[in-house]
Each structure stands twice: as C-alpha cells, then as structure tokens.
Amino acid sequence: MRQIGVEELRDIATGAALMGAGGGGNPEVGKLMAIAAVREHGPVSLLDPSEVPDDFLVTSPSGIGAPAVGLEKFPNGSEFELMMNKLREILGRDVDAVFPIEAGGINSMIPFIVGAKLGLPVVDADGMGRAFPELQMSTLALAGHRICPLILADEKGNLVQIDVDSPHDAEKFARAVTVEMGATSQSVSDTTTGDALRNDGVLGIITKCQKIGHLIRHLGDYPTPASALAALLDVTNGQRMFTAKITDIKHVTKSGFNFGTVLFSGIDGDSGRMGQLEFQNENIVFSVSGTVVATAPDLITLIDTETLDPVTNEELRYGKRVHVLGLPADDKWRTPAGIECVGPRYFKYDIDYQPVEELVAEAQKKGVID
Amino acid sequence: MRQIGVEELRDIATGAALMGAGGGGNPEVGKLMAIAAVREHGPVSLLDPSEVPDDFLVTSPSGIGAPAVGLEKFPNGSEFELMMNKLREILGRDVDAVFPIEAGGINSMIPFIVGAKLGLPVVDADGMGRAFPELQMSTLALAGHRICPLILADEKGNLVQIDVDSPHDAEKFARAVTVEMGATSQSVSDTTTGDALRNDGVLGIITKCQKIGHLIRHLGDYPTPASALAALLDVTNGQRMFTAKITDIKHVTKSGFNFGTVLFSGIDGDSGRMGQLEFQNENIVFSVSGTVVATAPDLITLIDTETLDPVTNEELRYGKRVHVLGLPADDKWRTPAGIECVGPRYFKYDIDYQPVEELVAEAQKKGVID
Numbered sequence: 001m002r003q004i005g006v007e008e009l010r011d012i013a014t015g016a017a018l019m020g021a022g023g024g025g026n027p028e029v030g031k032l033m034a035i036a037a038v039r040e041h042g043p044v045s046l047l048d049p050s051e052v053p054d055d056f057l058v059t060s061p062s063g064i065g066a067p068a069v070g071l072e073k074f075p076n077g078s079e080f081e082l083m084m085n086k087l088r089e090i091l092g093r094d095v096d097a098v099f100p101i102e103a104g105g106i107n108s109m110i111p112f113i114v115g116a117k118l119g120l121p122v123v124d125a126d127g128m129g130r131a132f133p134e135l136q137m138s139t140l141a142l143a144g145h146r147i148c149p150l151i152l153a154d155e156k157g158n159l160v161q162i163d164v165d166s167p168h169d170a171e172k173f174a175r176a177v178t179v180e181m182g183a184t185s186q187s188v189s190d191t192t193t194g195d196a197l198r199n200d201g202v203l204g205i206i207t208k209c210q211k212i213g214h215l216i217r218h219l220g221d222y223p224t225p226a227s228a229l230a231a232l233l234d235v236t237n238g239q240r241m242f243t244a245k246i247t248d249i250k251h252v253t254k255s256g257f258n259f260g261t262v263l264f265s266g267i268d269g270d271s272g273r274m275g276q277l278e279f280q281n282e283n284i285v286f287s288v289s290g291t292v293v294a295t296a297p298d299l300i301t302l303i304d305t306e307t308l309d310p311v312t313n314e315e316l317r318y319g320k321r322v323h324v325l326g327l328p329a330d331d332k333w334r335t336p337a338g339i340e341c342v343g344p345r346y347f348k349y350d351i352d353y354q355p356v357e358e359l360v361a362e363a364q365k366k367g368v369i370d
Numbered sequence: 371m372r373q374i375g376v377e378e379l380r381d382i383a384t385g386a387a388l389m390g391a392g393g394g395g396n397p398e399v400g401k402l403m404a405i406a407a408v409r410e411h412g413p414v415s416l417l418d419p420s421e422v423p424d425d426f427l428v429t430s431p432s433g434i435g436a437p438a439v440g441l442e443k444f445p446n447g448s449e450f451e452l453m454m455n456k457l458r459e460i461l462g463r464d465v466d467a468v469f470p471i472e473a474g475g476i477n478s479m480i481p482f483i484v485g486a487k488l489g490l491p492v493v494d495a496d497g498m499g500r501a502f503p504e505l506q507m508s509t510l511a512l513a514g515h516r517i518c519p520l521i522l523a524d525e526k527g528n529l530v531q532i533d534v535d536s537p538h539d540a541e542k543f544a545r546a547v548t549v550e551m552g553a554t555s556q557s558v559s560d561t562t563t564g565d566a567l568r569n570d571g572v573l574g575i576i577t578k579c580q581k582i583g584h585l586i587r588h589l590g591d592y593p594t595p596a597s598a599l600a601a602l603l604d605v606t607n608g609q610r611m612f613t614a615k616i617t618d619i620k621h622v623t624k625s626g627f628n629f630g631t632v633l634f635s636g637i638d639g640d641s642g643r644m645g646q647l648e649f650q651n652e653n654i655v656f657s658v659s660g661t662v663v664a665t666a667p668d669l670i671t672l673i674d675t676e677t678l679d680p681v682t683n684e685e686l687r688y689g690k691r692v693h694v695l696g697l698p699a700d701d702k703w704r705t706p707a708g709i710e711c712v713g714p715r716y717f718k719y720d721i722d723y724q725p726v727e728e729l730v731a732e733a734q735k736k737g738v739i740d
Contacts, residue, residue, distance in 0.1 A: 164528035173530055176546040
C-alpha cells in the first residue's frame with residue numbers, strides 16, 4: 001500500500017491519457033477534480049492487488065459517454081455519493097475498495113475522487129489495461145463476471161439502475177440512458193470480489209500510468225527527445241509506428257460516441273507517406289499508405305513530438321506534430337474471445353487482428369514505415 | 371369488494387378497449403392472458419376506492435410501448451413477479467393492492483394477471499380514465515405524486531430501475547430503455563397510498579368498463595342497433611360524432627410509439643363528408659371537412675357500426691365501417707394544468723382545447739356533421 005497525493009495524481013493522469021489510446025477523456029479535467037478531492041480529504045491509499053483480501057468487495061465508479069461532451073459536462077461528485085449509497089442498499093454492506101474500469105484521463109481519476117471523498121482505498125488494477133468504448137469490453141466481463149448492478153446518474157441526481165445478466169444488454173441499456181442524460185453519465189459498475197479482480201483484471205495499471213507520467217514530466221532529465229522517447233517505449237513496451245503532422249480531422253458525436261477519422265502527412269523519416277487513423281472514442285485502426293499497421297485491442301496512441309504529452313482525440317488539431325505509437329494489449333485481450341470482443345471486426349472493419357509488433361515488422365520490411 | 375372472474379374480465383377488456391381511445395393495445399391479448407391467470411389462480415377481488423384504507427400501499431403494473439409491437443411480444447407474466455420482488459426490496463414491504471394506470475385493452479388486464487398470480491386485490495381506479503401514450507400523463511403525476519421507483523423488465527428478465535423526481539424525466543428514460551428492449555417493456559410504477567389514489571385517481575373506471583363491455587356483449591337484447599348505440603352513449607356520456615368508412619390509414623412505429631393518420635368517407639347521414647383522425651398510440655385530433663370536432667384529453671374512439679365493438683388502432687382496416695364517438699375526459703383533465711399536460715398543443719397541434727360537447731354542438735350548428 002502506498003499513498004497517492006497531488007504529485008502522483010498528476011503523473012497517473014498523464015500516463016492514463018496515453019494508455020487511453022485516444023479516448024478516456026481529457027486528462028486535465030479528471031486531474032483537476034482528483035487533485036481538488038485529495039486536497040480536501042487527503043491522500044488516497046493505493047493497494048497492490050496482492051494486498052487485497054479475496055473476499056473484499058470492490059466496485060468501479062466511472063464516466064460513460066462521449067468524451068467530447070464530458071469536457072463541458074463533468075460530474076460534480078455528489079452523483080457518486082448517491083450511487084454508492086444505492087449500491088450499499090443493494091449489497092446490504094459497504095464496499096471495501098474501488099478500482100478504475102479503464103485507463104483514461106477521466107476514468108483513471110474518478111476512483112481517486114470517490115476514494116478521497118468516501119475514505120476508500122483504490123486497487124492498482126483495471127478492467128481493460130487501456131480504454132475501450134463499451135461496457136462489455138472489460139477483462140472482467142470477458143471472464144464471465146457481471147457488470148450489474150449498474151447504477152447510472154446524471155448531474156440532476158437522476159438515478160437509473162440496470163440489472164441484467166448479459167454484458168451486451170448492460171451496455172445497450174446504459175448507452176440509451178446515457179444519451180437521454182445528455183450524452184454523458186456517471187456510473188458505478190463491475191462490483192466483484194478482490195479475488196476476481198486479482199485473477200481477471202489488468203494488474204499494476206495505475207503504477208504503470210504513474211511511471212509513464214513521471215517520465216513525461218521529467219523529459220528535461222533526458223539528453224535528447226529521442227532518448228526520452230526510447231525510455232517511454234521501453235516503459236510501455238511500445239513502438240513508434242509513424243511520425244507525422246495532422247492534416248485532416250473528421251469528427252462526429254453519435255449515439256453517445258465520438259466517431260472520427262484523422263489523416264496524417266508523414267514528417268522526418270516518414271516524409272512523403274500518408275497515415276490514416278479511425279477512432280470510436282478510442283483509436284481502432286491505424287494504417288499507412290493503405291497498409292494496416294495496428295488495430296485494437298492493441299493500443300494506438302498519439303504523443304506530441306516535442307513534449308511527449310499524450311494527445312487524446314478531443315485535443316486533435318490541424319498541424320499538430322505527433323508520434324503515433326503502437327503498444328501491445330494485455331495478453332487477456334490477445335485470445336480468440338478477447339479479439340472477438342474488441343478486435344477490428346467488432347468495430348466493423350474487415351480486418352483480421354494481428355499483433356502490432358508483427359504488423360510493424362512487416363510494414364517496416366515492406367518499406368511502408370520507417 | 372366484489373369478485374372478478376372470467377365473465378367480468380371479458381366485459382372489462384371490451385370496455386377498456388373502448389375507453390382506450392384507439393390505444394391501450396389489443397383487448398384480445400390482454401383478455402386471454404387475464405382469463406388464463408384467473409382460471410389458474412381463481413377470481414380477483416376488486417376493491418371500491420371507498421374500501422381502501424388510507425395507508426394501503428398500491429402500485430400499478432403495466433405495459434409500455436407501441437401497442438402494435440405488443441401484439442407479437444406480450445409479457446409471459448414472470449416479469450411482473452421479478453418486478454414486484456424488486457419493489458418489495460425497495461419498499462421494505464409488500465404492496466397491498468394493484469391498480470391499472472390506464473384504461474386500455476392490455477393495461478386494464480395486467481393488474482388482474484398480477485392480482486391473480488400474487489393474490490392481491492385490484493382497486494377500481496386508474497390514473498387516466500382513458501389511455502394516454504406517456505407516463506407523466508396521469509392524474510396522479512398531475513397531482514404531484516412520483517412515478518418512481520419505476521421498474522422496467524423485458525421478456526428476458528432484464529430489469530432496469532429508474533429513480534428520478536421529474537415525471538418527464540421518468541418518461542424519457544423509460545422510453546429510451548423500452549426502445550432498447552425491442553419497443554415494448556413491462557413496468558411497475560406509480561406506487562402510492564390508498565389515500566392518494568382515492569383523491570387523485572379516476573375512480574370507478576373498471577366498473578364503467580365492465581358496464582360498457584356488458585352492454586356490447588348483450589347487443590341482441592336491444593330492439594335495434596340504434597337503441598343499443600343510444601344506451602352506450604348514455605353509459606359513456608358520449609356523442610356519436612361521425613359515421614364513416616375507413617378509406618386510408620398511414621401508420622408508422624417510431625421511438626416506441628405508433629403514429630398515424632386515418633381518413634374516413636362519411637356514410638348514412640354523414641355521406642359526402644370527409645373525416646380525418648390523427649393518433650399517437652391514442653387518438654388525439656378528429657376533424658370533419660377541416661373542422662376540429664374533438665381533441666385530447668377528450669376521448670375519440672371508434673366502434674364497429676354492426677357490433678359496436680371498439681376498434682383500436684392496430685385493428686384499423688380499409689373499408690371498415692365505424693362510428694366515431696366523442697367522450698368527455700375526466701374533469702381532472704379539463705383544468706389548465708391537465709390541458710397543458712395532455713391537450714392538443716402538447717401533441718404539437720396548433721389547436722386550443724375546447725370540450726368535445728361544445729365542439730360537436732358548434733359543428734352540428736354549422737352543418738359540418740350530422
């Protein structure tokens with residue numbers, strides 16, 4: 001167990017935005033809310049999964065919906081108290097800890113806000129090891145754990161409680177309610193045991209995010225940007241796939257999701273090549289000159305070439321210079337069931353999944369990328 | 371208190387279909403389900419509102435959604451047991467009785483199905499005195515009573531629980547969830563006290579429906595169809611506005627509602643005149659030769675010219691000969707607040723509400739109708 005205070009939150013938020021793979025919301029908003037909560041209530045205990053008793057009850061508070069809307073309409077915090085009270089009524093007892101359902105600018109921070117307010121520890125594990133757009137896309141649901149009881153709230157204090165077995169049905173109802181709540185809602189879901197989270201979650205994700213954020217914040221300690229990038233790729237086990245300038249962004253918010261396409265013009269070693277990225281809240285497919293270089297569930301994430309700061313999809317701007325990184329997904333996603341759940345075909349792309357490290361090696365061999 | 375068995379249910383279902391004002395679902399489906407429940411479990415006690423103790427807890431089980439879909443996808447009954455169990459958890463006790471939220475082929479029958487299965491009496495009162503398409507359109511909500519806790523279920527046993535203060539928000543979330551449930555859902559809502567139901571409900575509606583149904587079933591006892599119609603108008607306090615043949619039906623199911631327009635060509639005394647009916651689940655505006663003759667909240671209801679059987683909107687057929695009746699709404703609807711809630715302007719018609727008896731008298735005077 002260690003304490004998470006203001007400095008740690010800053011780094012976790014930055015790292016989570018990178019691991020959010022384009023989605024997960026703006027890290028500034030989540031960070032400021034979490035820092036305010038910790039300033040008011042004091043630091044939050046972070047439990048290593050190995051420290052969590054088997055019979056602990058853990059739950060995940062998070063935000064649902066289009067991150068672009070979340071920017072203007074973020075939670076006021078009292079929604080979570082309402083929902084946690086409702087969860088207590090359902091369970092007949094309090095939960096022992098909270099955990100993030102995904103890595104992302106907003107959803108990595110919400111457990112710390114709730115933890116600070118309610119005096120609950122946060123477990124260093126999540127249900128995705130990255131961000132994904134839909135509720136059933138968690139390693140916990142994949143392993144057969146229930147998402148429900150799923151409680152949704154809006155900023156008016158409206159509560160909707162969903163109790164269904166199928167993770168896809170949970171997603172379907174939550175999405176419909178979220179649209180009516182104005183395209184974003186707050187939620188509490190995926191209540192399970194310490195044992196289940198340790199077996200079926202992605203472990204150590206918060207510590208990983210913190211390391212990433214710490215490295216980016218201490219960029220000046222590295223002799224060159226290239227050496228800092230190398231260190232970042234080492235921490236994330238990732239690859240630089242492409243370096244480019246953003247030349248076009250098509251963006252639409254529909255049914256509670258952000259959909260979009262980003263076009264890139266290569267620079268430096270990638271000069272003369274064109275990149276294309278498809279996203280649905282999170283980045284799903286990246287290709288260069290028509291050759292697919294990475295797909296979900298592997299992480300496609302953009303970072304600023306100067307600062308190495310992650311660039312989430314609501315921060316995309318014409319002319320921005322970015323490295324496009326490819327990071328391998330957690331092994332739990334690289335199974336047939338995982339790929340069926342979150343692979344490119346689920347997102348309606350007629351592409352077979354292949355691990356990013358293989359695709360990158362092939363593309364390099366063909367001279368498609370640098 | 372009196373007992374409701376198979377014969378009574380037949381009559382109630384017929385009368386409720388008439389009072390459903392075109393909506394409320396097909397009376398055959400509801401009737402067959404209720405009869406099966408009463409055959410299995412025995413008759414259901416019907417309580418006169420005056421017999422209901424002030425502190426009785428009463429609730430309303432019903433169906434939500436487009437009646438045209440309800441025809442193919444009607445409840446299997448176990449949804450209501452699931453929902454009543456959930457309601458017990460919320461309230462910490464059982465309810466003492468159930469009541470229909472509206473008069474209509476399906477929703478007048480569901481309380482008898484639930485009453486028979488769970489051994490609960492039904493109160494002879496509803497929340498509309500007719501059918502209406504949206505949840506907030508009840509005299510109970512109009513009087514300030516909460517619709518929530520509102521529990522929704524589908525035939526898969528999926529449960530969604532809505533807990534919001536605003537009746538319009540309850541409707542909004544329920545509609546979104548109902549659409550995802552496949553355009554119909556089952557619900558339990560409007561839990562209140564015996565006292566509140568007696569003060570703010572529409573009293574005696576079931577007995578009224580039974581009288582109407584009894585009269586129609588005993589049509590042969592009247593010397594002529596005209597004298598039976600006169601008796602029916604006497605029981606309902608209604609008027610025959612138009613007699614016609616259906617010449618066109620436009621019909622679309624959208625966002626969990628049935629929308630439509632029906633065109634009529636007058637026959638008998640109305641020969642040579644054209645009628646037009648607009649509906650949104652229920653009939654909303656009826657006009658003849660461009661003159662409005664009746665609008666919601668007054669009831670516009672069609673009956674077969676031969677059998678006097680009510681013709682609900684999913685039974686509309688080209689060539690069918692009908693009387694178009696106009697029945698005054700309950701006085702609770704004829705207030706400024708009632709008219710704002712369910713008058714023609716709420717349904718997007720640029721028409722001021724005027725009581726049907728006045729509109730009919732004016733139209734007769736102008737020679738627009740017979």
